[in-house]
Amino acid sequence: MTQNNLNNITVTVNGKEHSLSVEPRMLLSDVLRDELGLTGTHVGCEHGICGACTVMMDERPVRSCLVFGVQANQAKILTVEGLSNADGTLHPLQEAFREKHGLQCGFCTPGFLISACHFLEENPHPSREEIREGISGNLCRCTGYQNIVDAVEMAAEMLSKDKISETDQCTVQAEHPAGI
Amino acid sequence: MKYIGKSIKRKIDPRLLRGNGRYIGDIKIEGTLSAAFLRSPHAHARIQSIDLEQARRLPGVIAVFGPDDGGELPSLPFLFPYPSLIPITQQPLNSTIHHVGEPIAMVIASSRYIAEDALDLIKVDYQKLPAVAHLEDAVRPDSPLAHEHLQSNQAAQFQQSIGDAEAAMKNAAVVVKQRFKIGRVSCLPIETRGMLAIWNNHKSEPTLEVYATTQSQHEMRRILAESLNLSEHQVRVIAPDVGGAFGAKAPFYVEDLLVAWASMKVEAPVRWLEDRMEHMMSSVHEREQIHEASLGVTEDGKIIALTDSILANTGAYVPWGIIVPIITSTLIPGPYKVPNYLCDVRVLYTNTVPLAPFRGAGRPQAALILNRLLDEAAFQLGMDPMEIKRKNLIQHHEFPYNSGLISRDGRPQIYDSGNYQKLFDVVKKEGEYDRWIQLKEEYRKQGRNIGIGTAFSIESTAFGSYEGATVRVEYTGEVTIFTGASNQGQGHETSLAQVAAEVLSVPIERITLREGDTGTFPYGTGTFASRIATIVGTAIYKAAQGVKERALKIAAHKLSSPVDSLELSEGFVQLKGDSKTRISLGQLAHEARGIFPGTTFDLPVAPGLEVTDYFAPQGAAITSMADMAVVEVDPETFKIKVLNYAGVHDCGTILNPMIVTGQTLGGISNGIGNALYEEVVYDSDGQLLTSTLMDYIVPTANEMPECNLHHIETPSPLNPLGIKGTGESGSIPVLAVIQSAVQDALRDHGIRVENIPVKPSYLKEQFRKQEAAAFAEGKI
Ligand code: FES
Ligand code: FES
Numbered sequence: 001m002t003q004n005n006l007n008n009i010t011v012t013v014n015g016k017e018h019s020l021s022v023e024p025r026m027l028l029s030d031v032l033r034d035e036l037g038l039t040g041t042h043v044g045c046e047h048g049i050c051g052a053c054t055v056m057m058d059e060r061p062v063r064s065c066l067v068f069g070v071q072a073n074q075a076k077i078l079t080v081e082g083l084s085n086a087d088g089t090l091h092p093l094q095e096a097f098r099e100k101h102g103l104q105c106g107f108c109t110p111g112f113l114i115s116a117c118h119f120l121e122e123n124p125h126p127s128r129e130e131i132r133e134g135i136s137g138n139l140c141r142c143t144g145y146q147n148i149v150d151a152v153e154m155a156a157e158m159l160s161k162d163k164i165s166e167t168d169q170c171t172v173q174a175e176h177p178a179g180i
Numbered sequence: 181m182k183y184i185g186k187s188i189k190r191k192i193d194p195r196l197l198r199g200n201g202r203y204i205g206d207i208k209i210e211g212t213l214s215a216a217f218l219r220s221p222h223a224h225a226r227i228q229s230i231d232l233e234q235a236r237r238l239p240g241v242i243a244v245f246g247p248d249d250g251g252e253l254p255s256l257p258f259l260f261p262y263p264s265l266i267p268i269t270q271q272p273l274n275s276t277i278h279h280v281g282e283p284i285a286m287v288i289a290s291s292r293y294i295a296e297d298a299l300d301l302i303k304v305d306y307q308k309l310p311a312v313a314h315l316e317d318a319v320r321p322d323s324p325l326a327h328e329h330l331q332s333n334q335a336a337q338f339q340q341s342i343g344d345a346e347a348a349m350k351n352a353a354v355v356v357k358q359r360f361k362i363g364r365v366s367c368l369p370i371e372t373r374g375m376l377a378i379w380n381n382h383k384s385e386p387t388l389e390v391y392a393t394t395q396s397q398h399e400m401r402r403i404l405a406e407s408l409n410l411s412e413h414q415v416r417v418i419a420p421d422v423g424g425a426f427g428a429k430a431p432f433y434v435e436d437l438l439v440a441w442a443s444m445k446v447e448a449p450v451r452w453l454e455d456r457m458e459h460m461m462s463s464v465h466e467r468e469q470i471h472e473a474s475l476g477v478t479e480d481g482k483i484i485a486l487t488d489s490i491l492a493n494t495g496a497y498v499p500w501g502i503i504v505p506i507i508t509s510t511l512i513p514g515p516y517k518v519p520n521y522l523c524d525v526r527v528l529y530t531n532t533v534p535l536a537p538f539r540g541a542g543r544p545q546a547a548l549i550l551n552r553l554l555d556e557a558a559f560q561l562g563m564d565p566m567e568i569k570r571k572n573l574i575q576h577h578e579f580p581y582n583s584g585l586i587s588r589d590g591r592p593q594i595y596d597s598g599n600y601q602k603l604f605d606v607v608k609k610e611g612e613y614d615r616w617i618q619l620k621e622e623y624r625k626q627g628r629n630i631g632i633g634t635a636f637s638i639e640s641t642a643f644g645s646y647e648g649a650t651v652r653v654e655y656t657g658e659v660t661i662f663t664g665a666s667n668q669g670q671g672h673e674t675s676l677a678q679v680a681a682e683v684l685s686v687p688i689e690r691i692t693l694r695e696g697d698t699g700t701f702p703y704g705t706g707t708f709a710s711r712i713a714t715i716v717g718t719a720i721y722k723a724a725q726g727v728k729e730r731a732l733k734i735a736a737h738k739l740s741s742p743v744d745s746l747e748l749s750e751g752f753v754q755l756k757g758d759s760k761t762r763i764s765l766g767q768l769a770h771e772a773r774g775i776f777p778g779t780t781f782d783l784p785v786a787p788g789l790e791v792t793d794y795f796a797p798q799g800a801a802i803t804s805m806a807d808m809a810v811v812e813v814d815p816e817t818f819k820i821k822v823l824n825y826a827g828v829h830d831c832g833t834i835l836n837p838m839i840v841t842g843q844t845l846g847g848i849s850n851g852i853g854n855a856l857y858e859e860v861v862y863d864s865d866g867q868l869l870t871s872t873l874m875d876y877i878v879p880t881a882n883e884m885p886e887c888n889l890h891h892i893e894t895p896s897p898l899n900p901l902g903i904k905g906t907g908e909s910g911s912i913p914v915l916a917v918i919q920s921a922v923q924d925a926l927r928d929h930g931i932r933v934e935n936i937p938v939k940p941s942y943l944k945e946q947f948r949k950q951e952a953a954a955f956a957e958g959k960i
Contacts, residue, residue, distance in 0.1 A: 025293065039206035040199020042423070044370040045456040049873035052370055080199035094197040098189060101842045105669025106196030107203065107371040107423025128886070136880040139873075141370050141424050142669045144845030144910075145881040 009073040013038065014082025022069040028062075029053045031069035032079060040080040040110050044139070051138030054111040055079050061118045080110035083117065092158040093117055093151070102151035104142035112138050116152045124160055128153060183681040184901070187838035188688055190674045201421045204374035204393055205453050212376065213242055215439050215452035216295035217283040218302050219461065223531035223866025224311035224326070227275045227284060227304060234301040235287060240294035243446050244302070245438070246285045247275035253437060254407050260501025265336040268327055268529065270497045272434040272441075277306075278326065278496035279531050280868045281461025283434060288442050288450055311531040313866035315470050315491045318528040326496060326529040335494050336502050336527040340509045342584035343520035348485035352476025356556040362545050362915070362936045363859040364468035364493070367538045368878060369668070371423020372454035373463055375436055377443035390417045390440055395430040396706025397666055401698045403432045404440050419696035425668040426850065427538040428463045430708050431499040435462070460871045465860050466504060466538035467936075468493040469545050475553035481561055481568040485520040488512060488549060492527045495534035502527045503588060504535060507542030507640070510585050510593055512549050515600050515636045515804055516572040521584075531866040537708065539850050540639075540911040547637035548936065551916040555633075555923065565920070566604070566613060566634050573600040573636060580897075587640070587800065595802040596904075599894045600636060603806035603828050607634070610890050611808035611826030620810075624928070629813040630823070631925025635916035639803040641831075641905025642714035642898075645705050646796035649719040651680055651727050653789040655773075657751050657766030659684060659691045661723075664704020665716045666696035670843065670907060672712060675836040679717050679901070683724035684731075685748040686765065703794075710803070710905025713835055718795040718899045726791030733785045734768050765789070801896040801904035805829040807913040809885075811921040818940035818947075820856055820922060822885040827913070829889070832896045832904035840906050844889055847910020853879045854911070855918035856937050 006021040013036060020035055027046075032038045032055065044052035046065045053064040056078035083091045093113055096102070103109040112135060119126070119134035126134060131152045132145070140148060195201065232244045250273025258267040273284060285302055289295035310324030317323050318333040326333050349355060376391040388410060394400050397417040405412045422429065435452060443450040454463070473488040492505035509523045551569065558568040574581050579597045587593040607613070616632050623630045650662040661680055665672060677691040694700050705711075728748060735753035736743045739761065747756045754762035769789040774781050781787060810824040825848065834840050857877040861869040870876040895902025915936050922943075923933040931946045 023293070033205070037208070038199070039203075040201070042201075042203070042371070043205070044372070044423075045873050047456065047872055047874070050370055050456075080197075084198055090194065090197060094194075097197055098193040101190070101838050103193060103196060103669075104671070104842060104846060105369070105371070105422065105424040106192070106201050107369070107669075109196055110199050113197070132881040132884075136882040139370060139878055139880060141368055141426065141850070141878070142846045143842060144847075144849035144887070145884050146845050146887055147842060149881060 007070050009070055011072050011075055011077055013077045014079060024068060024070050026069045027065055028067040028069050028072050029064035032064060038079050038081050042107050042110055044107065049139065051115060052108050052111040054114045054138065056114055056118060061115055078114070080113055083113055093155040096151040096155035096158060100147045100151040100154055102143060102148040108138060108140040112140065112148060116155070120152065120156055120159060124156060126156060181682055183678040183688060184833070184835055186678070186836065188674055188678060188836055190671045192671070192673050203371055203421045203423055204376055204391055207376055207391055207420065209376070209378060209449045212449040212451050213288050213290060213446065214292040214295045215442055215450050216287050216292060216299055217435065218285040218299045219281045219283055219458065220277040221280060222277060222306055222308055223280050223313065224309040225277045225306040226309060228307050229305045230285065231303040232285060235298040238294065238298045238301060240290040241287060241298045242290065243288045243442070244285060244298065245273065245442065247273050250274060253441060256432060256434060256499065257403055257406065260503055262336060262501055262506070264338050265498065265502055266330065267498055269499065270434050272438050279533055280866060281458065281533065283438070286438050286442060288446050311866040313530050313532050313862040314864055315468065315493050315528060317864060318530050319491060319526065326531050333528045333530065334526060335498065335529045338525050340523045340585055341521060342518060345485040345487045345520040345522035348520035349474065349476040349487065352484045353479040354557055354560050355474055355476045356553055356560060357474045358553060358556060359934050360471040360473065360548060361934055362467050362469045362548070364465045365538060365854050365858045366460055366465055366860055366876060367426040367428035367463065369424030369426055369428055372456060372459045373429060373433070374453040375439045376449060376451040377440040378449040379443040379447060381447055385414060388415045388440060388444065390415065391420055392417055392436065393422050393429050394419050395425050395666055395668065395708055397696060397698050398664060398704040399706055400432055400436060404437070407437055408441060408444065416699040418699065419666040422666065422668040427466065427536065427541065427708065429668065430706060431464055431536050456873060457871050460860070460876065461533060461868050464499065464536040465495065465533050466535050467545060467854065468535060469505065469508065471549055473549050473553060475550070475557055477557045479561070481557065481563050481571050483516060483518050483572050486513065486518050486550065487522045489524040490526070492525060493530055493532065493535055494527050495530060495532045497534045499534050500536035504537055504542040506588050508546045510587055511543055511546035511638065511640065513583055514547060514550055515574055515638050516550055517574055532862055539847060539908045541908065543637070543639055543912045544851065544854065544915045547635055547912050548915045548919065551635040552920060555920050566608065569634065569636055570604045573604065574598065576601060591799065594799060595638070596799065596896050596898050597894050598802060598804045598830065599892065600804060602892055603636065603804060603830060606828040606890055606892060607806040607808050607826055610828065610888060613808060616810050616824070627815070629815060629925040630810065631921040631923065632808065632810050633917040633919065633921030633924060634808045635913040635920060636806050637913040637916065639710060639905065639909045639912055640800035641710040641803050642797055643800040644709055644711060646794050647704055647715040647719050648701065648792060648794035649716060649723045650701065650790060650792040651720060651723040653727060653765045653769040655766050655770050657690065657764050659686050661691065661693045661720055662701040663693065663695045663716050663720065664701045665712045666707050668707065670712065671836070671839045675713060675839050676717055676720055678835050679720045680724045683721060683728055686751050690751065710907040710909065714801055714899055714903040714905055715795055715797060717835060717901060717903055719793055721901055722793040722795060723791045726793060727789060730772065730785045730789055730791065731765060731768050734771055734783050735763050737784055738763060738771065795899070797898055799898060801832060801898050803829070803831045803904040803906060803909050805909050805913055807917045809917040809921045811918065811925055813922060813925045813943065818943040820938060820940065822852065825885045826888040828892060829906065829909055830892045830894050831906035831909065833893055833902040834891060835903065837891065840891065841889055843906050844910040845887055847908055848887055848914055849879055849884055851911040851914025852884060852918065854937065855915050856939070857883065859937050
């Protein structure tokens, strides 16, 4: 592709603004991974089924393999790298995944964390059934899901106990050093 | 024990949870080019002509390679020979294609977007050849040939036997027969395959460094060196973080050879990441078999004879020999006493993706056969299906048990240890078998189709040559372990460190395990066959014992006390029970390496507080399991819901229960997918009909039942810690329990369930057939 096909976009990722030129056909997942070096967002299918590439875009979870980078112009994006607190401590969901052994190879994990984060904001006190439904847009081939359900259940508990700080929400907009 | 047997949290998790994993796609090396493959749309064809010129002219394209270039490279090596096998392995960029998805050209470009653009510019004229895809077609005498130069599609034929099954069958009070048609599945790790190859030609000795999604980096190093005319010392293979594998990343593929070769040709780093569609059409599949089996039992349900004739698909090539059907045929008797057994196996070439081990590797099929035949025999005898199974189990006092078969290494197949009666007791209690029997009756009266399925099964684990480990104490007192294994999410860095922590009494946080790199440990076999905890675990145990011995000797010398008055405790060697007189392991490591240059080494041990040791097991350690499922089949939609799942697994000594349970749960979900949803489908011409996750259905959290899992521990006598493998055992009984439960749910309707996966459409078809038959007989 030639230079004249490039479009200028500005995106705010994990609280940090980036201006860059991308081809209109470049997927948001590739913009995040290749242009911004945020490789925490994974690509497992590139056709919108596995959910590994899920990120928050303007407070809604999206599959970044189904969004073009140019569509994210002016958007606010949260990736897994922005989930932990600015001081590096893990988000309650991340803690809970560790505690309940909710990950094995970890490849699907960033997508699950983002989906679950949004799910718990919409439904802070879910039943196990509801959790299963809530994370059913993400595939995991390693864990058999049960431990992920346990982890989301535990995180719901933790989040309802602690007063949720700004940075624990998945709509976090404070600036994060990339890739903590 | 302080560390072994504890659910210690995984060391790797915080990094992965922050998105700081380092998978193949994440490794950034300046100037890396992208590879993309043009793949055949035909199942069997010859390339008449191919025009690569337009692709070569696209700006950003560095090189395009086609069949003429592929001729420079050898065919993939033939692994796992077997006497009757006619081996055909894949030729990179061959001009004759043997399955849809086979690569025929490779583009190297500055980005993947451009590489894929270039693929569109390649013009190919194919001469289509007759193709064969389905097993039933492949065995017909007039079938198209998968490989033109063969006389038939038969890749191999062999038999396994115990006693004289045909004669014994005549004495059976009841003989049941059943056909089993088992579908084909994809391993489907969420991270697809990939490779980053870096040819470094600027040194006196050029080197090839390869980052690969592989389960066996040492094997990959050997094959790359041999195929590319390099010495093994020039090749380093690193498996970084790998996003699941389940068998898909064990074989060596043509893409592995081509990407490494391309980096040599273009003298730049080259990366290839498989996309999901490529995965479906080029990464190995498994499971597909057809069985015609018969079981003869006495009036009180004792097994007299078992016969089976198996057709097994191997696809277009044999990347891992035919070990899947071999394993199936040797494990059909499983945990049961089978005095007479005859199994005839025919393995067939077809124009489809090759089949090679997927989690369970031939064992889920084996577990299906006899468990289901026992269900049917119980039904005919009016017995409880669990009771007939219990009656035929090998007894605790009968171990070691010689099954009478020869295992794949040519030695007698001996089961090392087990306690199958206990499996029965625990699953019956914890699965609430008796309560479910009652509930089933109640629900049935309400018109609900509820069924209970049970199965006992075994897994032959932890075999196949050897593994090694180096255990080293650093000056800081930290312990580093190097092994030849690789990790795809199993948590080795924690569970294997627990072994060293136990022996050396060092806090687990101070132990670092490094694996998956041929540059840091010279030899290894690979992560497959549920073998790492046992074989690497034992190698670490032995090496750590060696380190302990050395540490004690040095400390004895330093403290002028006899060795047997000393003990290791929390990173120190101390006088037994006296933590005041002690030397840290770090200090001992310092001593062991010689304090100052030029001083005479006066310790009574070899220098270095580091020991390398290997472990080569004498045979397979046999893991065992008993599982139970309850399902409900909707009378209208035939949707199958798993209401309850209970399992009891025995993998000998457990290193880390949290990790073992996690492995089992993962295996069960692969099994449920296999039993109910997943199927790779080809049409009869070898066209792939399931190339995306839209048509290949993988279970989500919604499809998985809550699983109630238990473990018992019957140590293996084959290694000092008594460990047996566990990575695959979850998947093994699931086909049997699910089919058993669905059959039970529909028994009153007169439906016979023979297929895997058991899909609503299949059940509907069975009902339709049954109605048609009843109509023909004038019953309706
Ligand atoms: S990679 Fe986007 S959904 Fe799978
Ligand atoms: S942890 Fe491996 S895919 Fe989910």
